[in-house]
Amino acid sequence: MxxxxxxxxxxxxxxxxxxxxxxxxxxxxxxxxxxxxxxxxxxxxxxxxxxxxxxxxxxxxKPGIRRGNFTREEEETILNMHEMLGNKWSTIAAALPGRTDNEIKNYWHSRLKKRLRKPRTQSQASSSTEVSEGPRNVPDSAQPPFSVCLSPNTGPAVWINENQNIEANLGSKLETFDGLLSLCENQNIEENLFLENLQEMFENPGFALPQCELWFSEPTSPYGFYHDPWFNFNLSVQSDMAVKEPNVHF
DNA sequence: AATCGACGCAACCGCGTGCAG
DNA sequence: ACTGCACGCGGTTGCGTCGAT
CATH class of the missing domain: 1.10.10 (Arc Repressor Mutant, subunit A)
Structure with missing residues:
Protein backbone atom coordinates (compact mmCIF):
# COMPACT_ATOMS: atom_id res chain seq x y z
CA MET A 1 0.00 0.00 0.00
CA LYS A 62 -12.91 28.64 0.08
CA PRO A 63 -15.37 30.65 -2.02
CA GLY A 64 -18.53 31.69 -0.26
CA ILE A 65 -17.00 32.16 3.14
CA ARG A 66 -18.51 35.14 4.87
CA ARG A 67 -16.33 37.20 7.11
CA GLY A 68 -17.08 40.03 9.44
CA ASN A 69 -19.80 40.71 11.94
CA PHE A 70 -22.34 38.09 12.79
CA THR A 71 -25.94 39.16 12.40
CA ARG A 72 -28.34 39.02 15.27
CA GLU A 73 -30.08 36.07 13.62
CA GLU A 74 -26.79 34.24 13.30
CA GLU A 75 -25.99 34.89 16.93
CA GLU A 76 -29.31 33.50 18.01
CA THR A 77 -28.95 30.46 15.82
CA ILE A 78 -25.61 29.77 17.46
CA LEU A 79 -27.01 30.27 20.93
CA ASN A 80 -30.02 28.09 20.34
CA MET A 81 -28.14 25.32 18.62
CA HIS A 82 -25.43 25.39 21.24
CA GLU A 83 -28.08 25.04 23.85
CA MET A 84 -29.37 21.95 22.09
CA LEU A 85 -26.15 20.41 20.86
CA GLY A 86 -23.28 21.70 22.95
CA ASN A 87 -19.93 22.26 21.27
CA LYS A 88 -20.89 20.69 17.97
CA TRP A 89 -19.32 23.50 15.99
CA SER A 90 -19.40 21.81 12.62
CA THR A 91 -23.08 21.01 13.02
CA ILE A 92 -23.80 24.58 14.02
CA ALA A 93 -21.73 25.84 11.10
CA ALA A 94 -23.81 23.74 8.73
CA ALA A 95 -26.82 25.85 9.69
CA LEU A 96 -25.02 29.12 8.96
CA PRO A 97 -24.18 29.41 5.28
CA GLY A 98 -20.73 30.82 4.72
CA ARG A 99 -19.61 30.54 8.32
CA THR A 100 -16.94 28.08 9.35
CA ASP A 101 -16.85 25.95 12.45
CA ASN A 102 -13.61 27.64 13.47
CA GLU A 103 -15.12 31.10 13.17
CA ILE A 104 -18.20 30.11 15.12
CA LYS A 105 -16.07 28.50 17.79
CA ASN A 106 -13.95 31.64 18.10
CA TYR A 107 -17.02 33.83 18.16
CA TRP A 108 -18.55 31.72 20.86
CA HIS A 109 -15.51 31.85 23.09
CA SER A 110 -14.82 35.53 22.55
CA ARG A 111 -18.34 36.99 22.59
CA LEU A 112 -21.33 34.77 23.13
CA LYS A 113 -20.04 32.89 26.13
CA LYS A 114 -19.64 36.16 27.96
CA ARG A 115 -23.12 37.24 27.00
CA LEU A 116 -24.55 34.19 28.68
CA ARG A 117 -22.81 35.12 31.88
CA LYS A 118 -24.33 38.58 31.82
CA PRO A 119 -28.12 38.61 31.78
CA ARG A 120 -29.14 41.98 30.45
CA THR A 121 -31.06 43.24 33.44
CA GLN A 122 -31.79 42.12 36.92
CA SER A 123 -35.45 41.68 36.18
CA GLN A 124 -34.70 39.47 33.23
CA ALA A 125 -32.54 37.20 35.30
CA SER A 126 -34.43 36.16 38.37
CA SER A 127 -31.77 33.75 39.51
CA SER A 128 -28.06 34.18 39.76
CA THR A 129 -27.42 30.82 38.17
CA GLU A 130 -23.90 30.68 36.86
CA VAL A 131 -23.72 29.51 33.31
CA SER A 132 -21.06 27.00 32.59
CA GLU A 133 -19.52 25.58 29.43
CA GLY A 134 -21.68 23.36 27.30
CA PRO A 135 -25.42 23.51 27.00
CA ARG A 136 -26.89 26.44 28.80
CA ASN A 137 -27.51 25.89 32.42
CA VAL A 138 -31.23 26.47 32.53
CA PRO A 139 -33.15 25.23 35.53
CA ASP A 140 -35.07 22.08 34.69
CA SER A 141 -38.37 23.71 35.47
CA ALA A 142 -37.60 26.40 32.93
CA GLN A 143 -36.70 24.13 30.07
CA PRO A 144 -39.05 24.13 27.10
CA PRO A 145 -40.54 20.67 26.60
CA PHE A 146 -38.59 20.04 23.44
CA SER A 147 -37.00 21.56 20.39
CA VAL A 148 -37.56 20.56 16.83
CA CYS A 149 -35.12 20.18 14.00
CA LEU A 150 -36.24 19.64 10.44
CA SER A 151 -33.53 18.45 8.17
CA PRO A 152 -33.67 17.17 4.60
CA ASN A 153 -31.07 14.60 5.51
CA THR A 154 -32.37 13.25 8.77
CA GLY A 155 -36.05 13.99 8.63
CA PRO A 156 -37.84 15.73 11.47
CA ALA A 157 -36.32 15.18 14.82
CA VAL A 158 -37.23 16.23 18.30
CA TRP A 159 -34.86 17.00 21.06
CA ILE A 160 -36.47 16.30 24.39
CA ASN A 161 -34.89 18.92 26.55
CA GLU A 162 -35.61 17.37 29.89
CA ASN A 163 -33.26 14.60 28.95
CA GLN A 164 -30.72 16.77 27.15
CA ASN A 165 -30.41 16.13 23.47
CA ILE A 166 -32.22 12.86 23.27
CA GLU A 167 -33.28 12.61 19.67
CA ALA A 168 -36.58 11.11 18.72
CA ASN A 169 -36.73 10.87 14.97
CA LEU A 170 -40.28 11.01 13.81
CA GLY A 171 -39.49 8.94 10.79
CA SER A 172 -41.27 10.98 8.16
CA LYS A 173 -40.43 13.99 6.09
CA LEU A 174 -42.31 17.22 6.28
CA GLU A 175 -42.96 18.59 2.86
CA THR A 176 -45.94 20.81 3.49
CA PHE A 177 -47.09 23.26 6.08
CA ASP A 178 -50.00 20.96 6.82
CA GLY A 179 -47.48 18.27 7.64
CA LEU A 180 -45.83 20.61 10.08
CA LEU A 181 -49.17 21.42 11.67
CA SER A 182 -49.85 17.72 12.11
CA LEU A 183 -46.47 17.27 13.70
CA CYS A 184 -47.17 20.08 16.12
CA GLU A 185 -50.58 18.66 16.94
CA ASN A 186 -49.18 15.23 17.54
CA GLN A 187 -46.45 16.61 19.73
CA ASN A 188 -48.75 19.07 21.51
CA ILE A 189 -46.81 22.06 20.29
CA GLU A 190 -48.96 25.13 20.72
CA GLU A 191 -49.53 27.22 17.66
CA ASN A 192 -47.85 30.53 18.03
CA LEU A 193 -45.72 33.05 16.30
CA PHE A 194 -43.24 30.65 14.87
CA LEU A 195 -45.89 28.68 13.03
CA GLU A 196 -47.14 31.80 11.28
CA ASN A 197 -43.64 32.58 10.17
CA LEU A 198 -43.11 29.07 8.97
CA GLN A 199 -46.31 29.14 6.99
CA GLU A 200 -45.04 32.09 5.02
CA MET A 201 -41.98 30.15 4.14
CA PHE A 202 -43.82 27.06 3.13
CA GLU A 203 -46.02 29.11 0.89
CA ASN A 204 -43.17 30.99 -0.70
CA PRO A 205 -42.71 29.45 -4.17
CA GLY A 206 -38.96 29.81 -3.91
CA PHE A 207 -38.88 27.75 -0.82
CA ALA A 208 -38.25 24.09 -1.36
CA LEU A 209 -38.03 22.04 1.78
CA PRO A 210 -35.70 19.35 0.46
CA GLN A 211 -33.09 22.02 0.00
CA CYS A 212 -33.66 23.67 3.32
CA GLU A 213 -32.80 23.15 6.87
CA LEU A 214 -34.98 24.64 9.54
CA TRP A 215 -34.23 25.01 13.16
CA PHE A 216 -36.64 26.37 15.64
CA SER A 217 -37.38 25.96 19.24
CA GLU A 218 -40.11 26.61 21.65
CA PRO A 219 -39.88 29.91 23.48
CA THR A 220 -36.93 29.88 25.78
CA SER A 221 -36.55 30.03 29.47
CA PRO A 222 -38.87 32.22 31.49
CA TYR A 223 -35.95 32.59 33.87
CA GLY A 224 -34.45 34.13 30.94
CA PHE A 225 -31.14 35.05 29.66
CA TYR A 226 -32.79 36.92 26.85
CA HIS A 227 -36.42 37.82 26.64
CA ASP A 228 -36.65 39.75 23.43
CA PRO A 229 -39.17 38.44 20.92
CA TRP A 230 -36.45 37.86 18.39
CA PHE A 231 -34.80 35.51 20.79
CA ASN A 232 -37.92 33.69 21.77
CA PHE A 233 -38.56 33.03 18.17
CA ASN A 234 -35.42 32.09 16.47
CA LEU A 235 -35.34 30.48 13.12
CA SER A 236 -32.63 30.00 10.63
CA VAL A 237 -33.43 28.94 7.14
CA GLN A 238 -30.77 27.51 4.99
CA SER A 239 -32.57 27.51 1.73
CA ASP A 240 -30.17 29.38 -0.47
CA MET A 241 -26.95 27.50 -0.01
CA ALA A 242 -27.81 24.38 -1.92
CA VAL A 243 -29.32 26.43 -4.69
CA LYS A 244 -26.62 29.03 -5.11
CA GLU A 245 -23.60 26.87 -4.56
CA PRO A 246 -22.41 24.93 -7.57
CA ASN A 247 -22.80 21.23 -7.16
CA VAL A 248 -19.20 20.67 -6.23
CA HIS A 249 -18.24 18.84 -3.11
CA PHE A 250 -14.85 19.38 -1.64
C1' DA B 1 5.71 57.74 23.88
C1' DA B 2 6.16 53.42 26.11
C1' DT B 3 4.30 49.58 28.44
C1' DC B 4 1.09 46.21 29.53
C1' DG B 5 -2.94 43.46 29.50
C1' DA B 6 -7.13 41.99 27.14
C1' DC B 7 -9.02 40.48 23.15
C1' DG B 8 -9.80 38.40 18.52
C1' DC B 9 -8.51 35.38 15.21
C1' DA B 10 -5.65 32.26 12.45
C1' DA B 11 -3.34 28.23 12.83
C1' DC B 12 -1.72 24.16 15.20
C1' DC B 13 -2.32 19.84 17.89
C1' DG B 14 -4.25 15.60 19.31
C1' DC B 15 -7.69 12.35 18.99
C1' DG B 16 -11.42 9.55 16.98
C1' DT B 17 -13.15 7.48 12.91
C1' DG B 18 -13.23 5.41 8.49
C1' DC B 19 -11.05 3.11 4.96
C1' DA B 20 -7.63 0.71 2.11
C1' DG B 21 -4.35 -2.77 1.88
C1' DA C 1 -8.61 -9.14 11.90
C1' DC C 2 -5.06 -6.00 11.95
C1' DT C 3 -2.34 -1.99 10.69
C1' DG C 4 -1.46 2.49 9.29
C1' DC C 5 -2.81 6.52 6.91
C1' DA C 6 -5.96 10.52 5.78
C1' DC C 7 -9.41 13.28 7.21
C1' DG C 8 -12.43 15.95 10.14
C1' DC C 9 -13.47 17.83 14.51
C1' DG C 10 -12.89 20.17 18.87
C1' DG C 11 -9.55 22.10 22.05
C1' DT C 12 -5.70 24.98 22.53
C1' DT C 13 -2.01 28.13 21.47
C1' DG C 14 0.31 32.08 19.85
C1' DC C 15 0.59 36.34 17.59
C1' DG C 16 -1.04 40.85 16.18
C1' DT C 17 -3.89 44.71 17.47
C1' DC C 18 -5.95 47.96 20.37
C1' DG C 19 -7.10 50.50 24.38
C1' DA C 20 -5.95 51.90 29.06
C1' DT C 21 -2.54 53.66 32.05
Missing part, protein backbone atom coordinates in the same frame (compact mmCIF):
# COMPACT_ATOMS: atom_id res chain seq x y z
CA UNK A 2 0.15 2.85 1.32
CA UNK A 3 -0.17 6.50 0.77
CA UNK A 4 3.09 8.09 1.65
CA UNK A 5 4.02 11.38 3.20
CA UNK A 6 5.95 13.53 0.81
CA UNK A 7 7.70 15.86 3.19
CA UNK A 8 10.00 15.51 6.09
CA UNK A 9 8.11 17.15 8.93
CA UNK A 10 11.10 19.35 9.68
CA UNK A 11 10.91 21.02 6.30
CA UNK A 12 7.25 21.93 6.61
CA UNK A 13 6.45 25.57 7.01
CA UNK A 14 4.21 26.68 9.86
CA UNK A 15 2.55 29.87 10.91
CA UNK A 16 0.77 32.55 8.97
CA UNK A 17 0.15 32.05 5.30
CA UNK A 18 1.63 34.48 2.78
CA UNK A 19 -0.24 35.87 -0.21
CA UNK A 20 1.90 33.76 -2.50
CA UNK A 21 1.02 30.59 -0.63
CA UNK A 22 -2.66 31.46 -0.71
CA UNK A 23 -2.47 32.07 -4.43
CA UNK A 24 -0.75 28.76 -5.05
CA UNK A 25 -3.40 26.93 -3.08
CA UNK A 26 -6.23 28.74 -4.84
CA UNK A 27 -4.71 28.21 -8.27
CA UNK A 28 -4.21 24.54 -7.64
CA UNK A 29 -7.69 23.94 -6.33
CA UNK A 30 -9.32 26.01 -9.06
CA UNK A 31 -7.46 23.99 -11.66
CA UNK A 32 -7.77 20.44 -10.33
CA UNK A 33 -10.54 20.57 -7.74
CA UNK A 34 -10.18 16.93 -6.77
CA UNK A 35 -7.13 16.13 -4.70
CA UNK A 36 -5.81 14.25 -1.77
CA UNK A 37 -4.87 16.76 0.90
CA UNK A 38 -1.75 14.93 1.89
CA UNK A 39 -0.47 14.92 -1.66
CA UNK A 40 -1.62 18.24 -2.98
CA UNK A 41 0.89 20.52 -1.23
CA UNK A 42 3.78 19.16 -3.25
CA UNK A 43 1.85 19.32 -6.49
CA UNK A 44 0.84 22.88 -5.69
CA UNK A 45 4.39 23.87 -4.81
CA UNK A 46 3.67 24.42 -1.15
CA UNK A 47 5.92 23.50 1.75
CA UNK A 48 2.95 22.87 4.00
CA UNK A 49 1.29 19.81 5.41
CA UNK A 50 -1.93 18.68 3.81
CA UNK A 51 -3.60 19.37 7.09
CA UNK A 52 -2.47 22.97 7.06
CA UNK A 53 -3.61 23.38 3.44
CA UNK A 54 -6.98 21.92 4.18
CA UNK A 55 -7.44 24.20 7.17
CA UNK A 56 -6.42 27.28 5.22
CA UNK A 57 -8.79 26.43 2.41
CA UNK A 58 -11.75 25.42 4.53
CA UNK A 59 -11.50 28.29 6.99
CA UNK A 60 -10.30 31.13 4.84
CA UNK A 61 -9.91 30.70 1.09
Missing amino acids: MRTLHFDKKTLKKGAWSREEDQKLINYINKYRIWIWSEMPKAAGLLRSGKSCRLRWVNYL
